[in-house]
Amino acid sequence: MVSSTPPSSHATVGKPDRSPIWVQILVLLALLTLELLLSLVMGRISWNETDVLPLARHFADPTWVAEDWYLNQPAGYRFLFQVIFGNMAAAWGFLATSIVGRFSCYSLFATGIVLLGRKLGLTTPFLLLAISLFLYGGCRELFVNCGSQQGAIANEWMVGGLEAKALAYSVFPLAIWLLLEGQYYGMALLMGLMTSLHVLVGGWVFLATIGWLLLNRKFSSEKPWHWGVIGLIYLGASLFAIQPVLNQLTSPAVTGVIQPSAIYVFLRLPHHLNPLSWASERWIRPIVLLILFTMSVTLIRRTQKADRQLGTLTSEQDASIGLAQFTLMALVPFVLGLIIAPVDTQGQLLQYYPFRLGDVMLPLSTGLLLSSVLQRSFTGQTQKIVLILCIVLLSVVFSTRTVNFFNQAVALREFPGKTQDIDATRRDFYTWIRNNTPTDAQIISPPVKWIDFTWLTERATIAKFKFLPQTKLGIINWYERLGDLGGIGSTWATIQPTQDNREEIEDQLTEGYNRLTTDQVIALMDKYQATYFATVRKHRLDLPIAHRNSDYVLYAKPTGM
Known part of the structure; x- marks a missing residue:
């Protein structure tokens, strides 16, 4: 039966969990691997590997698709990520790099979560x-594609595909564990490393x-020099x-029909x-999470108060309250973002992702505290x-994810294929381009679809809606290039602050x-020094045909032009 009084901190389900830490890590790593490791590798949705891994490879080998405008964008905050994975992508290919990188992130994340869970007194189930x-x-x-839906509302995620923020989040649980352990210097080191990996x-x-x-x-009663040491360690890491950061803050304003920050946001x-x-x-989920979070914290505080009176207060309760307090701190910028949103009409502040941390911290801590x-x-018997209910539920999860993992592994035998949203006809079209066009060719391709064009053809293209540069000038150039590709000039989109009209824009x-x-098309070829124009076959133009199949056609620039 459910106890009518605040539960004692010593009333746990069954015997205390004596599982070795490595067993817990392996079990959690298995769950993450089955759910996420092969999910949409270099896919069109959810993750950003089609964006960041070609950038990393080009960074390591600038001769690879040397003429592509987007691949030549500055590394910026992705510098460390590109250093780590650029050579790997060049040597092993994108599939192996994605799998190895993901598994490394999951291993770090699982280790931190297990340590954090043990700090909270959680048993393995x-x-x-x-x-x-x-x-x-x-x-x-x-x-169905649940692993990427980790955030409360702002579509943020911690663990999934391979990119700079995934590396940063992989050490996040370790940093929080050190924080709750009072190991502030180690915490500052890891948080500095997180910032080097992804500044925001x-x-x-x-x-x-x-x-x-x-x-x-x-801590606040500690000597002031502790703050200084923590700050120095963080800055160094x-x-x-x-x-x-300096480049972003000191780069000159870019004049244009629309502000870069407004485009971005x-x-x-x-x-x-x-x-x-x-x-x-979409607000239902964060509201439910807030209710569950508040209820959990309230019950933990009641237990903490009762055990303090009995003299049986445990470190697990203090850690739970500490985690709850950190979650509240993470929600402060989230709330501030909601306040400034109606007045930040150019996205000058919203561009710095005030919702990022709170969006994932609320679901994560709610799950742990609940x-x-x-x-x-x-x-008693309850x-x-x-x-038993926990074990049955987890058995269902592991069983379904094992079957799904097997199907994903089988699908990867045809990589790239349906998982990457590539059919055989387009794959053959790309292969012909890679084998029969000059390596330095500029090829105009659709501005929204075919986001896999560059990494599969190994040829430069003009711009893609998905691939947004991170500099002010780059964002303006991206906007202008998309306007050219859509044949709609430099004022092709207007700001609609209360709508997400990406589908209409696409x-x-x-x-x-x-x-x-x-x-x-000829004018575009002249402007961007392109020699080919790739499109669907039903798009008929009075230009020489370099190649075509049942669905697609590659037009060539007329000789002498």
Whole structure:
């Protein structure tokens, strides 16, 4: 039965978990691997590997697709990521690099989560329950592409594909564990490393940590030099982030028909950055999470108060409250972002991702704290029933994910294929281009679709809607190039602060590209020094045909022009 009094911290389900730490890590790593390792590798949706891995390879080998405009963008905050994975991508290919990189991130993440779970006193079944809630709590359909839906509302994720933020988040649980352990110097080192890997992930985490330390009476009473040492360690470890930050803050303003920050926030990334455009039904999940989070913290505090009176207070309770306090600090920029959104009409502040950390911290900590409460809230026969239910649920998860993992592995035998949204006809079309056009050829390709064009043809192209540069000038050039490709000039999109109209923009660009006339295509070839124009076969132009198949055609620039 459920206890009518605040549960004792010593009332746990079954016997204390004596599993070796390496066993817990392996079990959690198995869950992450089955769910995420082969999910949409170099795919069109969810992850960004088609963006960041070609950039990394070009960074390591500038002769690879040397003429491509986007691949020649500055490394910026991705510098360390490109150093680590660029040569790997050049030597092993994108598939192997993605799998090895993902598995490395999952291993670090699982290690940190296990240490954090042990700090909270979670047994293995309830730790797995917590992470399952984190991974699957945002599912709109049962176990259908759920692993990427980790955030509360702003589409953020911690663990999944391979990119700079995935590396940064992989050490995040370790940093929080060190924070709760009071190992502040090690914590500062890891948070600095996170910032070097991804300046906004590490930066927001460190700011939340400063708030947490200020609230912590034990630390705030320490000598001032402790703050200085922590700051120096953090700055030293975040060395690779300093130059990108300075470049962003000191780069001159770019004049144009639209501000780069407005393009970034309202045109390209409103699903991450513009809360005014988020559909009303999307707010159900964060509201439910807040309710569960509040209930969990309230019950933990009641237990903490009762055990303090009995003299049985445990470190697990203090750690749970510490995690809750850090979550509240992570939600501060989230709330501030909601406040400034109606007045930040150019996205000058929203472009710095104020919702990022809180969006994933709320689901993660809610899962951990709720599992902790469930573990301690049942007595007698109910304990066994709860444990059995957890085991049954986890068995279903592991079984379904094992079958899915096997199917994904089989599908990768045809990499790239359907998982990457590539059919045989387009793959053959790409192969012909790679084998029969000059390596330095500039090829005009659709502005929205075919995001795999560059890495599969190994030929330069003009621009893609998905691939947004990170500099002010680069963003303006991206905007102008897409306008040219869509045949709609330099004012092809208007800011709509209360709408996420990416689909309409993509349709507009695609339809405009497919309506380009022969004269417009020749003008584009002249402007961008292109020698070929790739399109669907039904797009008929009065130009020489270099190659065509049943679905696609490659037009060549007329000789003598």
